[in-house]
Amino acid sequence: MHAINLRKRLAVGAVAGLAVVGGIVGVSAYAAPGAETGPVEAVAVAEVQDDGVRGANALTREAALAVLDAAQDKAAELDQRVTVAIVDRAGNTVAMVKGDGAGPQSPDSAEAKAYTAVSWGQATSDLTENAVGDGATVADIPGTLFLAGGVPVVYDGAPIAGIGVGGAPSGDIDEEIALAGLAALADLEG
Template sequence: ENQRVSVAVVDRNGNTIVTLRGDGAGPQSYESAEKKAYTAVSWNAPTTELVKRLEQAPNLKDIPGTLFLGGGAPVTSKNAPIAGIGVAGAPSGDLDQKFAQAGVDALAK
């Protein structure tokens, strides 16, 4: 969709497996993508859903290494998290989330 994004994939323990920085992606997008992936795999939930949890538990955002913005999606096997995909750099978290979920969907095929 002609967006300038970075993508990160982390394993179940949050260790970075691969990162890709698209042409023109902002310098902050690399680290943001990793944190979104880590957050998604840690809670086995899309980061767009986790943002909603901040209303009841605002201290969640203080956990080191996490980022509660749209763009993180867990990769699961038998409903258990095995990896996380994070995308950052699009003009909205909704687009980042769409791209992260597309990665998860591609792996499910």
């Protein structure tokens, strides 16, 4: 039996998942090499009523680009080489710009700060005290970073995104750059 590598299985699984989501049925996500395939029965798709679906607020592409531009402009003004990352409410990176000359650690730092800010709905600088102490702390949660430089984007009272900046020699500078990105959202035409 031939082994199918992980990348191929993930690609096939992703295509099959998209097919199901798009309403296409009858696609086999995996078949053993040499196996004969026949017709596949269609699977009915359940219709969900409005009261069973929850809307999600998210930054638009234009808003994300405005945040990145404003933050990188502030970084240039302060003569800093940083990476700026934006994550959505689920913590997935939706936009990132690594500035010229930013260090190799800066993308990971920016993403972790953005993730931490959206997770708690607070600036990471306000959370640093929670990350120290004897025994387990919130700093033990994977993917988080409790250093200044992450700020949440709040809409209708709830965090919908996080902005993280990494790479400046001080978290205070990272936070100043992140706040400049956040301020750009107020300037968007509604």
